[in-house]
Amino acid sequence: MRYLPLDAEEREVMLARIGVPDIEALFADIPVDKRTAELMDMPRAMGEMAVERKVAAIAGHSRPAGSMPFFLGAGVYKRHIPASVDHLIQRSEFLTSYTPYQPEIAQGTLQVLFEFQTQVAALTGMEVANASMYDGSTACGEAMLMAHRLTKRRKAILSGGLHPQYADVAATLAHMAGDAIVRLPPDVRAAEDIAAAIDGETSCVMVQSPDFFGNPRSLEPVAAAAHAKGALLVAVFTDPVSLSALRSPGEMDADIAVGEGQGIGNALSFGGPYVGLFATRTKYVRQMPGRLAGETVDADGRRSFVLTLSTREQHIRREKATSNICTNSGLCALAFSIHLTLLGEAGLKRLAAVNHANAVQLADRLAAIPGVEIVNPHFFNEFTMRTARPAAELIEDLASRGIIGGLPASRLLPDAGLDDCVIVASTEVNDDGDRAAYARALADSLRKKRA
Amino acid sequence: MNIQARPTRAEVEAAAALPETFTGDRALEVEEALLFEIGRPEATGVDIEEPAPFGSRLGPHGREKALDLPGLTEPEAVRHYVRLSRKNYAIDLGIYPLGSCTMKHNPRLNEKLARLPGFADVHPLQPETTAQGALEVIEALAKALMTMTGMSAVAMSPKAGAHGELCGMMAIKAAIEARGEAERRKVVLVPDSAHGTNPATAALLGFSVRAVAAGEDGVVSVEAVKNALAPDVAAIMLTNPNTCGLFERDIVGVAEAVHEAGAYFYCDGANFNAIVGKTKPGDLGVDAMHINLHKTFSTPHGGGGPGAGPVVLSKRLAPYAPVPFLKREGANLRLVEHAEGTQSFGRMTAFHGQMGMFVRALAFILSHGADGLKQASEDAVLSANYIRACLNDVMSAPFGDRVCMHEVLFDDRWLKDTGVTTLDFAKAMIDEGFHPMTVYFPLIVHGAMLIEPTESESKASLDLFIMTLRDLVFAVQAGKKERFLPAPVYAPRRRLDETRAARQPVLRWTRPSAL
Numbered sequence: 024m025r026y027l028p029l030d031a032e033e034r035e036v037m038l039a040r041i042g043v044p045d046i047e048a049l050f051a052d053i054p055v056d057k058r059t060a061e062l063m064d065m066p067r068a069m070g071e072m073a074v075e076r077k078v079a080a081i082a083g084h085s086r087p088a089g090s091m092p093f094f095l096g097a098g099v100y101k102r103h104i105p106a107s108v109d110h111l112i113q114r115s116e117f118l119t120s121y122t123p124y125q126p127e128i129a130q131g132t133l134q135v136l137f138e139f140q141t142q143v144a145a146l147t148g149m150e151v152a153n154a155s156m157y158d159g160s161t162a163c164g165e166a167m168l169m170a171h172r173l174t175k176r177r178k179a180i181l182s183g184g185l186h187p188q189y190a191d192v193a194a195t196l197a198h199m200a201g202d203a204i205v206r207l208p209p210d211v212r213a214a215e216d217i218a219a220a221i222d223g224e225t226s227c228v229m230v231q232s233p234d235f236f237g238n239p240r241s242l243e244p245v246a247a248a249a250h251a252k253g254a255l256l257v258a259v260f261t262d263p264v265s266l267s268a269l270r271s272p273g274e275m276d277a278d279i280a281v282g283e284g285q286g287i288g289n290a291l292s293f294g295g296p297y298v299g300l301f302a303t304r305t306k307y308v309r310q311m312p313g314r315l316a317g318e319t320v321d322a323d324g325r326r327s328f329v330l331t332l333s334t335r336e337q338h339i340r341r342e343k344a345t346s347n348i349c350t351n352s353g354l355c356a357l358a359f360s361i362h363l364t365l366l367g368e369a370g371l372k373r374l375a376a377v378n379h380a381n382a383v384q385l386a387d388r389l390a391a392i393p394g395v396e397i398v399n400p401h402f403f404n405e406f407t408m409r410t411a412r413p414a415a416e417l418i419e420d421l422a423s424r425g426i427i428g429g430l431p432a433s434r435l436l437p438d439a440g441l442d443d444c445v446i447v448a449s450t451e452v453n454d455d456g457d458r459a460a461y462a463r464a465l466a467d468s469l470r471k472k473r474a
Numbered sequence: 475m476n477i478q479a480r481p482t483r484a485e486v487e488a489a490a491a492l493p494e495t496f497t498g499d500r501a502l503e504v505e506e507a508l509l510f511e512i513g514r515p516e517a518t519g520v521d522i523e524e525p526a527p528f529g530s531r532l533g534p535h536g537r538e539k540a541l542d543l544p545g546l547t548e549p550e551a552v553r554h555y556v557r558l559s560r561k562n563y564a565i566d567l568g569i570y571p572l573g574s575c576t577m578k579h580n581p582r583l584n585e586k587l588a589r590l591p592g593f594a595d596v597h598p599l600q601p602e603t604t605a606q607g608a609l610e611v612i613e614a615l616a617k618a619l620m621t622m623t624g625m626s627a628v629a630m631s632p633k634a635g636a637h638g639e640l641c642g643m644m645a646i647k648a649a650i651e652a653r654g655e656a657e658r659r660k661v662v663l664v665p666d667s668a669h670g671t672n673p674a675t676a677a678l679l680g681f682s683v684r685a686v687a688a689g690e691d692g693v694v695s696v697e698a699v700k701n702a703l704a705p706d707v708a709a710i711m712l713t714n715p716n717t718c719g720l721f722e723r724d725i726v727g728v729a730e731a732v733h734e735a736g737a738y739f740y741c742d743g744a745n746f747n748a749i750v751g752k753t754k755p756g757d758l759g760v761d762a763m764h765i766n767l768h769k770t771f772s773t774p775h776g777g778g779g780p781g782a783g784p785v786v787l788s789k790r791l792a793p794y795a796p797v798p799f800l801k802r803e804g805a806n807l808r809l810v811e812h813a814e815g816t817q818s819f820g821r822m823t824a825f826h827g828q829m830g831m832f833v834r835a836l837a838f839i840l841s842h843g844a845d846g847l848k849q850a851s852e853d854a855v856l857s858a859n860y861i862r863a864c865l866n867d868v869m870s871a872p873f874g875d876r877v878c879m880h881e882v883l884f885d886d887r888w889l890k891d892t893g894v895t896t897l898d899f900a901k902a903m904i905d906e907g908f909h910p911m912t913v914y915f916p917l918i919v920h921g922a923m924l925i926e927p928t929e930s931e932s933k934a935s936l937d938l939f940i941m942t943l944r945d946l947v948f949a950v951q952a953g954k955k956e957r958f959l960p961a962p963v964y965a966p967r968r969r970l971d972e973t974r975a976a977r978q979p980v981l982r983w984t985r986p987s988a989l
Contacts, residue, residue: 024846026579028932029853037856037933041863041877046852049859049877052721053753061844062751064621068843071583078837081614082592085607089595097599098824105520107552109589112776115566116559119580121909122778123562124572127965128904131562132777135555138509141982145542151981157633157780160824168678188824191813195796195820199644201680232535239535269535290589293608294598294825295633296780308979314778319975322960322968331975337636337674338915342683347674349636354776361555364509367545370518379532380525401533422601430599437812451522 024068088291088427092457094385096405096448097235097430098159098186098261099294100286103452108288108361112354122314122350126329127321132353133328136316139360146266146363147258147280148273149302153313154330155356156299156348159261159283160192163229165301165312165346166257166281167193170227171202172310172345174255178203178224182217183210184234186261187435193229209432209439211398211407213238218248225252227279231259232269236398236432236446237405239269246276255279262286263300263359264450265403267368268375272302279303288362289355298355309335312346374451378404382449385458389447392466394473398444405448407432410465412472414445417465424464477941503966506557510983513544519551542985561966562777563909569931569939573881573912573924574669574717576747576769578854581841584772584834593833598825602808608829609807613800615836619765619786622847624756627792629785629799631827635744636671638764638783639711641796641822643675645762645787646709646738648794648819659708659737665694667718667916672711672742681708688918692718692873692883696727703735713742714758715749715879717916718872719858719924729759738762738791746770747928748855748880751848761788767828771835782831793817798826853929854880857936861925864940868947872919880928886921894950896921898958901969902949905962906942 029037034046043049050058069077088101095101112118116131123129123136136154143152156162167179179197181190181204190206197204203224207215213236217228228249232240246256258272260282266272272280284298285291303311309332317331337344366374382404390397394411410417414431421428429447432439449458476482499505530536546554563570570577588594592607602609616628629645632638643662650659662676665686673683686702689695699710710732714722722728732739741755741763747770755763767773768781775781787795797818798809813820842850855878862882866875870887886896900910900923912924927936949957962968 024842024849026581026841027846027849027853027929028935029856029929033933034853034856037860041856041859043859043877046856049852049855049879050721050749050752051877052723053749054723054726057726057753057757059751059753059757062621062847063844065618065844065847066840068846069840071841074837074840075583075587077840078587078611078833079590079592081610082587082590082607084610085592085596086600086604087591087595088597088600089591093597095597095599099597099599101595101597105548107519107548111552111555111559113585114556114559116562116564117555117777118585118774119565119577120562120777121570121572121575121577121775125563125900125904125910126970127901127962127967128563128909129561129777130966131558131560134506134508134558134561135777137981137983141510142543144982148539154778157637158823158825161633161637161822186824188821191821192823195644195822198820199647199679239532241535266537267541268532268537270537271539274537274539290594290830291597292588292594293596293605293829295823295828296782296830298780308981315979315981317975318980319971321970325967327967327970329970329972329975331972331979331981334976337670339670340674341670342673342677344670344674344677347636347640347671347678348634349669349671350634350779350781352780353778354774355780357777361551363543364513364546364554365519365548365551366543367513367518368515368541368543370520370522370545371541371543373522373524374520377522377525379530380528383528383531386531399531401531401535403532419601419603422604427597427600427604434599434811437814 091425091427092460093427094429094447094449094461095427097446098283099291100262100448100450101291101452102286102450104288104362105365108358111361112358117354117357123330126327130328133316135357135360137318137328139356140316142360142363143300143302146263147302148271149280150305151308152302153311153315155351156301156313157352158295158297158299160189162281162299162301163189163259164192164196166279167227167229169279169310169312170255170257173307174226174253176224176226179226180205180217180220180228181207182230183207183215184213184236184238185229185231185259186235189259209436209441211236211444213240217245221248221252221254223252225254227255227257229257229259233265233403233405236407237402238399239401239403242275242277257281264375264378267371268379268403284359288358296352296355298352298359310345312348314351377451381453382406385449388458388462389465392462394469404450405446408445408447409443410469412469413442417468418445420468421464426461426464428461504557506554508983509554510544513546515544517545517547519546519548568908569927569935570909571911571925571927573926574744576926576928578772578928579930580772580774581838584837587837588830588833593829606807609800611832611836613807615832618839619784622750623763623786624754625786626789627787627795629787629795631796631798631823632764632783632785633823633828634779634781635764635766635783636675637822638785639671639675639742640678641785642740642762642764643679644819645791645794646740647679649791650708659706661706662708663702663710665712667716667918668711668713669717669742669744676711692720693722693724694728696724696731699728700731703731707735707737709738709740711740711742713744715745719878719881719883721879725758744769745880748851750851751844752851761791767831767835771838773831773834780828780831782828794819796820796822850929857927857929857931858882860936861927861940865943868944881924881926883919884923885919889921889950892950893955894958896923898961899946901961902946902958905964908939
């Protein structure tokens with residue numbers, strides 16, 4: 024077996040050195056009647072070529088986003104990732120190292136995390152960020168729990184513009200922990216009155232911008248209303264590129280900013296692994312979950328980095344920890360950080376401009392088709408479209424024509440009366456040919472339906 | 475001279491005083507500035523053209539404020555990150571014997587396969603008809619995990635081990651609620667040797683934690699569990715093999731006692747690598763167990779994640795599994811994404827889990843096959859016991875001279891009155907070119923040193939590791955503190971001032987104020 028260096032002779036020598044007759048003697052503590060003779064229903068070892076053929080054949084049963092005009096976002100964005108990103112994250116020293124518990128031989132990872140934290144803080148306009156979470160949805164749930172700890176209250180209010188699966192994750196956590204949660208109804212036009220829902224029991228309001236339907240939101244009024252009642256504002260985002268085009272959570276007075284970082288540096292990968300971004304104000308840092316890299320010096324006085332404030336964490340605090348989380352999303356955070364470094368401020372701004380321009384052109388083009396309404400007056404790179412045909416059926420029909428036209432809102436919100444809504448995204452990967460193909464197919468699909 | 479026939483530092487320094495360099499760097503040992511000190515906001519490594527003029531639709535929401543984000547061109551960026559990478563230890567550089575972390579070789583085939591467009595370039599919300607390949611991987615991996623564990627169901631979405639624990643304990647809580655006993659069963663039993671995530675997870679769900687002490691032999695006895703069991707107990711969280719590297723030999727009796735008391739058995743599967751193909755948790759009475767794909771099935775640790783923590787469930791807990799789960803309808807796979815109309819406790823994460831890790835784990839399982847997986851477990855256990863046998867005459871084992879599973883635990887009794895601590899010993903290992911073992915965990919063993927070699931080490935590698943540790947032990951015995959107290963001296967950094975980092979936290983770079 025190519026991954027196992029020991030051979031039969033060496034195994035015998037080692038057993039003799041240990042002083043046992045055979046390998047079974049080392050498993051003597053397993054009750055005899057509970058030992059497995061052989062794993063049935065599993066194939067025997069395979070060579071590299073055979074495994075590659077088998078798995079590649081399975082991969083062939085999916086249709087990659089890059090093989091067709093692709094306009095689906097809804098929290099995950101198809102981006103062009105520079106080739107050097109994937110090369111660098113496969114450096115052995117990044118890929119095959121553990122959590123930097125021995126900082127003297129982990130300064131590479133630690134400096135990257137320190138740089139990542141600084142980048143996330145800058146992007147969100149917040150004072151301090153952690154070294155990453157599993158993904159946007161779990162970061163969002165952790166933000167709710169952090170707000171509970173800070174306010175000593177246990178009722179969160181979730182905007183109807185929050186990604187439905189983020190809201191589901193928060194609801195599961197709240198239900199399981201015995202906390203209250205208020206979910207405002209889905210809010211396609213960003214018309215909800217969140218302030219009216221805040222009361223003296225509220226720990227936080229969680230508002231996404233741009234929201235699930237693509238509407239950018241001004242959060243200052245919500246922040247003011249929350250703060251007036253002693254509650255916190257958690258600002259949520261699902262595309263990190265949007266932060267460079269829109270006023271930041273920090274600028275809008277958010278207390279905690281959380282979101283998905285996939286859209287910079289990380290592939291679609293059918294839902295994971297991704298990287299959750301988590302930022303807050305310095306005064307709340309000791310209630311923040313997750314790992315933190317901090318600056319210090321070594322015995323020779325040289326600048327160095329180390330995991331710090333670990334007295335918040337489970338391995339020290341056990342049942343009193345701020346979170347049960349043990350790991351972060353280190354390699355995805357690295358990919359995020361490298362891609363953002365390659366972009367730089369100027370490149371990121373241009374990338375955001377191209378995303379916005381492409382979405383505007385697409386919206387204008389689709390709006391010209393009879394029976395199509397673009398709901399959002401304002402948007403960044405994603406908007407909601409209403410058509411005369413049920414969205415789920417429309418998207419299937421478009422897929423059969425080789426076009427991924429967006430997300431039928433009903434897939435994530437089945438009973439919300441939004442059966443005619445499609446959430447459509449456009450990033451830099453779409454060109455004029457893609458838009459023309461989409462418009463043609465959509466017009467045809469709607470025409471056939473009427474006929 | 476040493477075993478490499480290389481001049482020692484003392485010999486070199488005696489021969490000639492080392493000259494200073496202009497840069498302060500030493501050949502391949504180079505310092506790297508922070509990104510913020512070398513980057514410029516206008517520099518970029520990605521050529522993007524400004525779009526043609528168009529009417530903005532951002533409304534009043536546009537960002538005016540500068541971001542203050544530096545950029546680098548591609549050559550500068552590549553150099554920055556490659557230079558940083560060289561300050562890290564890695565499995566690819568040598569043995570990484572962190573106990574309970576299972577740092578084994580990461581096959582590169584798995585990296586290649588995870589990047590196939592049919593997995594990496596598939597959106598989680600694409601129409602299911604266009605994502606069948608991705609769904610087939612989830613189905614195939616789920617089936618393999620159930621076969622290896624002998625369990626009835628598996629929840630694939632948890633993102634990491636601790637997330638898997640949370641998932642398993644949520645399923646238990648949901649089952650208890652369904653029985654109408656939520657008000658009564660408020661306690662979770664956790665052995666004092668458990669990983670910190672166990673009590674943290676129980677507390678997150680509103681349970682209080684009752685500690686169960688391990689016996690003098692390092693394992694939990696049926697009696698200790700029976701004494702702690704009461705009508706208020708919801709579950710026990712037991713790691714097996716446990717964090718002392720021992721198989722919980724009373725596990726069947728423990729499971730029976732727990733079930734008799736109407737409680738559930740959560741098994742922390744962090745150490746599953748020792749027993750794959752040797753025994754099945756399902757046969758031992760386990761109700762739920764997470765599997766760290768990044769340990770047992772070798773998805774790369776990546777400097778601290780991402781991991782993946784699927785949870786296998788017994789028949790009794792299966793109905794409460796989180797959404798999404800897979801359903802086969804004829805030739806097609808479909809995702810059940812909504813809990814309504816099912817007994818599912820809800821959703822733990824957006825989308826469907828760590829697809830990139832699923833592909834790698836499946837490739838690992840296919841490559842090994844049933845025979846290779848069993849061999850891997852045996853080699854991991856054999857290697858740990860070999861290290862034990864070669865060191866137990868000079869170091870001290872807390873639970874006596876007995877076989878271990880895939881990791882071997884020593885305490886610091888043998889260091890008593892030497893002036894050298896477990897930490898000093900670990901740091902001296904760094905100077906020898908090794909990553910240290912896990913130290914000071916489990917907490918119940920004083921000055922713990924937990925060594926897990928995994929199945930990836932050759933005999934030559936194990937022998938060098940053993941010889942080195944023996945040499946260090948003899949140095950301790952000979953009173954050569956200079957090898958330990960200042961260590962490491964050959965690493966990119968000497969010991970860090972961790973107190974300063976915690977007392978005056980500097981958690982981001984800030985622009986130095988103008989003079």
